[in-house]
Amino acid sequence: MTRTNLNFNNLLWLAGAMALIILPHISRLPIWVSLLSTASISYRIYLSRTQRALPNKWLIMLIAVLSMIGVQRSFGILLGRDSGIAILVILLGLKLLETKNQRDVSIIIFLSYFLLLTNFLYSQTISTAVYLLFTFWVVNTTLINFNLFTAAPGYRQRLKISGVMILQALPLMLVLFVFFPRVQGPLWGLPSDTRSAISGLSDSMSPGSISSLGLSDAIAFRVNFERVIPASADLYWRGPVFVHFDGKTWTPGPYIEAKQISYKALSSPIDYQIILEPHHQRWLFALDLPGMLAPNSIITQEFQLLARRVIHDRLPYSMRSHIKYQIGEVLTDRERKSNLQVPRNSNPRARDLAERLKKESETERKLINHVLRMFREQKFFYTLTPPLLGPQPVDEFLFDTRSGFCEHYASAFAFIMRVAGIPARIVTGYQGGETNPYGNYLIIRQTDAHAWAEVWLKDEGWVRVDPTAAVAPSRIEFGITAALPITEPLPLLARKEYNWLRQVRLSLDAVSYTWNQWILGYNPQRQIEFLSQFGFRHINWQRLAFMLMTSLIILIIPLSLFILKDLHLTKRDQVEQIWLRFCKNMAKRGWPRHTWEGPADYITRIQITHPECASLLQAIKETYINLRYGKSADQEMIKMFDNKVRELSTRRL
Amino acid sequence: MRTQVDLKTRVGDWIFKLKLPETAPIKLHRRRVFILPTKTGTTLVITLLFMLIGSINYNLSLGYVLTFLLASLAIISILHTFRNIANLEIDIGRTESVFVGDEAQIAIVITNPSTLARYSIGLRYQKNDPVYTDAPIKQSVVVKFPVMVNKRGWLRLERINIFTQYPMGLFNAWSNAGLNLRCLAYPKPDHTQALPELGSHHAKEGTQKGIGTNDFSGLREHQPSDSPKHIAWKALAREHGMLTKQFTGQADHELWLDWYRLASSDIETKLSILCGWILKAENNGQQYGLRLPNLVLEPNQGEAHKQNCLKALALYNLDDSN
Numbered sequence: 001m002t003r004t005n006l007n008f009n010n011l012l013w014l015a016g017a018m019a020l021i022i023l024p025h026i027s028r029l030p031i032w033v034s035l036l037s038t039a040s041i042s043y044r045i046y047l048s049r050t051q052r053a054l055p056n057k058w059l060i061m062l063i064a065v066l067s068m069i070g071v072q073r074s075f076g077i078l079l080g081r082d083s084g085i086a087i088l089v090i091l092l093g094l095k096l097l098e099t100k101n102q103r104d105v106s107i108i109i110f111l112s113y114f115l116l117l118t119n120f121l122y123s124q125t126i127s128t129a130v131y132l133l134f135t136f137w138v139v140n141t142t143l144i145n146f147n148l149f150t151a152a153p154g155y156r157q158r159l160k161i162s163g164v165m166i167l168q169a170l171p172l173m174l175v176l177f178v179f180f181p182r183v184q185g186p187l188w189g190l191p192s193d194t195r196s197a198i199s200g201l202s203d204s205m206s207p208g209s210i211s212s213l214g215l216s217d218a219i220a221f222r223v224n225f226e227r228v229i230p231a232s233a234d235l236y237w238r239g240p241v242f243v244h245f246d247g248k249t250w251t252p253g254p255y256i257e258a259k260q261i262s263y264k265a266l267s268s269p270i271d272y273q274i275i276l277e278p279h280h281q282r283w284l285f286a287l288d289l290p291g292m293l294a295p296n297s298i299i300t301q302e303f304q305l306l307a308r309r310v311i312h313d314r315l316p317y318s319m320r321s322h323i324k325y326q327i328g329e330v331l332t333d334r335e336r337k338s339n340l341q342v343p344r345n346s347n348p349r350a351r352d353l354a355e356r357l358k359k360e361s362e363t364e365r366k367l368i369n370h371v372l373r374m375f376r377e378q379k380f381f382y383t384l385t386p387p388l389l390g391p392q393p394v395d396e397f398l399f400d401t402r403s404g405f406c407e408h409y410a411s412a413f414a415f416i417m418r419v420a421g422i423p424a425r426i427v428t429g430y431q432g433g434e435t436n437p438y439g440n441y442l443i444i445r446q447t448d449a450h451a452w453a454e455v456w457l458k459d460e461g462w463v464r465v466d467p468t469a470a471v472a473p474s475r476i477e478f479g480i481t482a483a484l485p486i487t488e489p490l491p492l493l494a495r496k497e498y499n500w501l502r503q504v505r506l507s508l509d510a511v512s513y514t515w516n517q518w519i520l521g522y523n524p525q526r527q528i529e530f531l532s533q534f535g536f537r538h539i540n541w542q543r544l545a546f547m548l549m550t551s552l553i554i555l556i557i558p559l560s561l562f563i564l565k566d567l568h569l570t571k572r573d574q575v576e577q578i579w580l581r582f583c584k585n586m587a588k589r590g591w592p593r594h595t596w597e598g599p600a601d602y603i604t605r606i607q608i609t610h611p612e613c614a615s616l617l618q619a620i621k622e623t624y625i626n627l628r629y630g631k632s633a634d635q636e637m638i639k640m641f642d643n644k645v646r647e648l649s650t651r652r653l
Numbered sequence: 654m655r656t657q658v659d660l661k662t663r664v665g666d667w668i669f670k671l672k673l674p675e676t677a678p679i680k681l682h683r684r685r686v687f688i689l690p691t692k693t694g695t696t697l698v699i700t701l702l703f704m705l706i707g708s709i710n711y712n713l714s715l716g717y718v719l720t721f722l723l724a725s726l727a728i729i730s731i732l733h734t735f736r737n738i739a740n741l742e743i744d745i746g747r748t749e750s751v752f753v754g755d756e757a758q759i760a761i762v763i764t765n766p767s768t769l770a771r772y773s774i775g776l777r778y779q780k781n782d783p784v785y786t787d788a789p790i791k792q793s794v795v796v797k798f799p800v801m802v803n804k805r806g807w808l809r810l811e812r813i814n815i816f817t818q819y820p821m822g823l824f825n826a827w828s829n830a831g832l833n834l835r836c837l838a839y840p841k842p843d844h845t846q847a848l849p850e851l852g853s854h855h856a857k858e859g860t861q862k863g864i865g866t867n868d869f870s871g872l873r874e875h876q877p878s879d880s881p882k883h884i885a886w887k888a889l890a891r892e893h894g895m896l897t898k899q900f901t902g903q904a905d906h907e908l909w910l911d912w913y914r915l916a917s918s919d920i921e922t923k924l925s926i927l928c929g930w931i932l933k934a935e936n937n938g939q940q941y942g943l944r945l946p947n948l949v950l951e952p953n954q955g956e957a958h959k960q961n962c963l964k965a966l967a968l969y970n971l972d973d974s975n
Contacts, residue, residue, distance in 0.1 A: 106693045106822065110700040113723060117704050120715045129715055136719070140726070140821075147822040149773045149785035161820060165729055172725035177717060183709050313712060520714045556728070563732040564739075 040093030239429030247346030339423035
């Protein structure tokens with residue numbers, strides 16, 4: 001009954017499993033890589049179906065070498081993260097073309113497991129986890145296929161066996177996950193490789209920068225406040241600060257680390273924790289005004305927090321802020337000069353307006369209010385899709401289109417301020433946020449991106465002025481969905497009318513928040529936190545290893561009993577065991593059974609000498625004879641037999 | 654006749670406490686089933702190591718989950734592989750006799766007394782390819798695995814290896830069974846020689862009359878070796894004592910396959926020729942008798958007679974019987 005195992009069906013399963021694993025990678029790989037891999041796999045299936053010979057080993061090796069060259073050119077390097085995955089995908093396909101025996105198959109399957117792992121480099125969301133768990137199940141079944149040499153069992157049964165095994169393995173996996181000593185990576189420097197573009201704030205601002213983010217409801221970060229969540233109007237999240245203006249685009253000044261920085265707190269501190277999604281930049285967000293440094297970060301003179309290294313992974317950090325504050329009491333000459341910088345010969349009409357307003361206003365405050373009143377009272381529109389602006393964007397915005405998003409207003413405002421002699425700068429970041437009632441935390445999405453201005457006033461220092469608050473106050477109070485009409489292209493789920501869908505999404509986000517914190521964020525620190533909740537102190541890796549071993553052993557014992565329970569004796573064997581126990585017990589008390597004695601005679605003999613237990617012995621005799629020689633025994637009768645024998649063993653004879 | 658046992662097998666027997674020969678049926682209880690990782694299993698460990706390093710380096714929590722899940726699965730598979738083979742009962746099956754040069758199909762009966770279905774149980778004899786079978790719940794299956802036969806006589810299989818790597822191929826659970834399996838090998842038939850003429854006379858009996866089977870030629874004292882067919886019953890009824898009928902003529906119609914009539918001097922060639930003759934005669938539907946130096950089989954025909962003759966040839970001059 002031997003059967004070659006490299007048959008068509010098994011290969012088809014293998015190809016299917018490989019396809020499932022490669023699928024999520026396709027969007028990240030160059031098309032030729034995916035095509036080559038798919039072609040190799042399909043060709044192998046074709047060869048198996050038509051029973052043709054496999055291609056020459058040297059041909060395959062040639063293709064492999066050519067592919068390496070191709071990868072080097074597509075990715076720039078050969079051994080980076082993404083290029084490595086591309087190589088793996090290609091080699092897996094080619095290896096399938098080379099598969100001749102069982103050993104080759106196991107190599108492919110193990111490489112597939114590894115490729116499965118690489119998916120997590122890009123996404124560790126719950127849905128990815130579910131999809132990959134399903135794929136793992138399929139790969140596992142494929143492995144089982146290759147170890148079955150007869151037709152039985154059917155494929156559905158095989159899937160079931162595979163699934164049951166995975167379920168049995170879950171408890172062990174949990175123990176390992178909790179107790180395995182965690183080491184904070186990376187163990188070696190990560191090779192620099194290309195990063196996929198992530199939408200988010202950029203390091204410059206021009207008309208359209210912020211409004212383009214209005215379409216994205218991707219999460220920028222989440223915030224967990226220790227106490228009450230402040231009012232939406234107070235939630236200004238400080239991000240990149242821009243100082244240089246070329247007439248169209250604002251860019252930051254040099255990032256000078258502030259060795260000493262002072263501020264005056266005018267309200268009590270608010271403590272919170274931010275979980276920042278990776279954006280491949282260095283800036284860290286904080287509620288205006290950040291009052292402390294996050295670990296491994298610096299703060300610039302503009303109170304902008306910058307991490308020392310680029311943020312590639314989700315980063316949680318604690319922060320403290322003061323909503324009311326005073327900064328920049330003294331302005332150095334250099335600061336004054338850079339914050340008054342305006343490009344020559346740009347936006348002349350706006351210039352004229354600024355100079356005129358300066359003459360008309362007695363104080364700086366009056367000037368500011370004048371501009372804001374202009375935005376508020378004249379026909380200015382707040383929209384995500386303003387008309388495009390030409391070479392003099394401030395002029396065109398102020399006088400022609402009069403329609404823009406927050407960056408237009410902030411930019412125009414700051415320009416006017418500068419021309420009028422008031423130092424001003426742009427602050428970008430986020431404003432507001434959505435409270436998730438299911439977890440009591442704040443979600444800030446890209447669509448909440450915002451730009452506002454800061455002006456320097458004598459005796460007051462740097463003061464925030466948000467022109468958007470003048471033209472669309474509901475934006476500040478209630479968020480962007482409140483500020484814009486339905487016709488605006490907001491993300492679907494941000495719209496008011498899909499409230500039930502939003503509720504669903506919020507609860508899902510709460511789940512994913514917990515997921516992020518406890519599963520994905522399970523680093524050495526969190527491990528210690530988690531275990532100390534159970535009273536484990538002084539955690540070091542030796543103790544962890546010990547706890548791991550102990551828990552594994554404690555788990556394996558009941559698992560083994562459960563899995564091996566089907567080896568249990570048949571009912572007849574059970575009955576025999578109980579009978580043997582009875583005989584052994586009697587023998588211990590001096591009444592062994594003679595080999596020629598039948599059970600009835602034996603018990604009768606004992607009954608004669610121990611009349612006090614006669615009735616119990618009679619019950620045992622009858623039950624046993626019934627079980628052994630009667631019709632089919634049922635479990636209840638066996639149980640009763642067992643009980644009677646036990647009862648007898650406790651009686652004194 | 655015990656085959657030459659090499660040192661490795663001896664040590665193996667000692668470690669695994671195999672006492673030969675064992676009485677059938679054998680139950681593969683827990684104490685005699687052993688389990689060790691396979692080569693694939695050790696390769697998996699290496700893969701797991703790489704996966705773990707990758708997870709640590711990139712801080713992939715789900716990477717840890719996957720690695721640990723796979724490792725746990727491997728551990729669980731120890732239990733599954735073990736229970737796939739434990740408590741099976743192995744018994745000797747009916748093996749058909751073959752001719753030298755053919756493959757014997759050694760039959761083994763595997764019984765699964767438990768409520769768990771068993772899959773892909775492998776049977777291996779020495780270095781031959783393994784044969785796989787399933788063992789469904791509470792059923793017995795007959796498994797036949799081929800062994801090449803090169804010598805006539807009793808082929809004895811002293812140790813067969815029963816193993817399984819189901820379900821994941823990471824561990825190999827096995828037990829060695831020392832059942833007394835055997836197969837009778839008849840000598841290879843030589844079909845080149847034509848059947849001898851009918852009526853080749855006996856060398857041993859006297860030459861008084863040709864002893865045939867058809868024409869009655871008289872009576873003689875009964876000898877115990879006389880066939881009951883030739884007893885003169887009517888004479889016995891008339892109280893003349895036990896007498897044997899004798900026949901003449903038609904002695905020419907008896908086909909005797911006679912050892913002493915063969916020209917060749919080599920024993921095996923003689924046996925082969927006789928074997929070829931037996932098969933031919935049986936095929937023709939003739940009655941035939943066999944004369945060997947150690948025994949004589951009276952002319953007869955049919956399956957049983959053929960097997961008796963072949964067996965006599967197979968075991969000729971070999972010192973073991975059963």
